[in-house]
Amino acid sequence: MTITHASQTTQFGSEHAADAALSIHDVTVAYHRRPVLWDLDLDIPRGVLASIIGPNGAGKSTMIKACLDLIPRISGNVRILGEPYRQIRGKVGYVPQRETVDWEFPVSALDVTCMGLYRKIGWFRSIRRPHREKAREALDRVGLADFAHRQISQLSGGQQQRVFLARALVQEADIYFMDEPFASVDVATEQAILELLRTMRQEGRTVVVVHHDLQTAQNYFDWVVLLNTRLVASGPMKETFTSENLRRTYGGRLTLLEEAGRALSQAQAGLPHEE
């Protein structure tokens, strides 16, 4: 299986397949009998901010999890930075959805951030001062320097999200997968996170983000993967994020979204801006 796919890659894969940050080939994922992802085939080049966009249940999170071997694939293979994930775990960062953990857990923001270093620290060794310094720096970068010792349930939702980002930052990975980092955070946090993502891109890292907000997608990202169980389109934002493609992604539902979006932007325009 793997061999055939590999040869397909060389035959049909575009030229960036070799130096792609993420290349997914023929990936199918199913929960029980229902396929969630279908024959997914795509490449994401290095150094871009890429967004995965699609309706609820389109398999956005599933795609990330399938890339990280968190759920089994029925078929297909994934290359991250040209290698199977298993071999380059250390270069891959992951920011899960905030709801996946129990925030009452007895750890501080610093403890959670340090978890990003456990791999480097190694088995059976304890966390030492340099590790904590590094974690503190990461917390500083996400604007949580003053909250290092807070128990995580005493942080707001946006701050919790940023703790997760700090934990990913200390990994100093080359490619990051983030599952809805913008979900239910306020505007200020959203800007702070975006700022961070742009810095990461400047540093040459690739960031793949599951995103749900069509309004902001265009401004935030430079690459887009439109997904609805199967791949609708994948490419640079400008050429790919077309109304035609969006209609194919969302089906009839998009008109609803568009109307809602228009109403929203009108409402915002009508409000006096406090600056």
Next chain:
Amino acid sequence: MSRSASLPPRYAHRTLWTLLAIFLSPLAAYADPVFFESKLQKILFLQDYNTRIVVIGTSILGAACGLSGTFLLLRKRALMGDVLSHTMLPGVVLAFLLGTTFGYEKTLPLLLLGAAIAAGLGSLSVLMLRRISVLGDETAMAIVLSFFFGIGTVLLSIAQESATGHQAGLESFIYGKTASLTRGDVQWILLGSLFSLGLVLLLFKEFRMLCFDEEFTGCQGRPVVGLDAALFAVVIVTTLVGLQAVGLILIIALLVIPPAAARFWTDQLHHTTAVAATIGALGCWSGVTISALAPRLPAGALIVLSTAFLFLISLLFGSRRGLIGRLIRWSDTRASVGKDHLLRAFYELSESHLKWIRLEDLAGLRSWTPRQLQRLLKRARKRGEVIRGNANTWKLTDRGHLLAAHRTRNHRLWELYLIRYAHLATSHVDRAADRIEHVLGPELVHHLEQELDQRPPYAPESPHPILNPEESR
């Protein structure tokens, strides 16, 4: 409040070493030469050989259970402790039957081995059931628990019919034989506890990550299944050695109650483990002590009851999340907010010159009920902040005036800060801070003051129009 939560993590090791000391400290009792006459003293100071053995054994066990139970609880698998202990019964009985068939005497290691194998099979069945079916955790655990326990009960009755009197001891695995623990039993307990402690020390940070975020653990290249197995091994071993002490029905109490109680005292994992171990040890010690004073009562049950009592104490008085502490903090906040509101109401009605204020004007300023307002005024008068004139008029004293000006100034600065720096404000606002400069820094405060058309030392004007009491009515 966050002070105590911010102890540096190097305490992890210190607390864990302390823990080790707790494990070993009862051994010191061996060296106690002083003689006391009364029974209480004899028991409290562990002079009676039997009591000494039991106290030492169960205290070590309690600490080990608290330690391993913490992770079980945080992994959200508290009931798994119950499953493990119940699945051990068929293993114990089967090992006994095999042993007698092949002519071995009933030996503890053999029985423990049987129990360990059965517990391993039991936990494996739970994992398998969950994996291959749509059953949830709880259902899978309930099925496995009752199935294994059923087998165990059947085997037990067979053993009682066929064997020759040796089987009497088997019952002790169900109900425990706390009061008649032997030195050999205690050695097993010590060994098992040291094993658990060692494994926890080695894998402390991995266990923490696993319990907190399973997915992330997998992404870090750490084997989730392997770590889970290690965690189960810790719990299985402590349960195994504790089986004889409190019995398989009650051991779940020692696994679950101490860590649950510990959550009321601390927000740090290493402290949670230490506190849980201490509570476990204390519960066992007090349970055994009570049972030594009243030998007719079952010691195993007394241990559980006194541990539960410690839980109740923690629930009420726990320093982090205890009910009473929370109530006190809540009423403190309420009182200080009420005081602030009253002073500010006075100040806003009189601004910088003192004058008599009618009660109705005060009442119109906020949504106080007449009773609330009366109470606030009464308290403020006691503190010497206001004085009462005739015909229901009130006035700030000089002291009260100064205080009111200060509070109002702080309030208005905070308000302005929230308006100006909305993007980072909410997390920094600390209205309770007496001096706003301590939180925001003097420069920023100076800046804010200037913006407010500064008139220190008295309060600057409010950034929003103050409700006129005349109009509001």
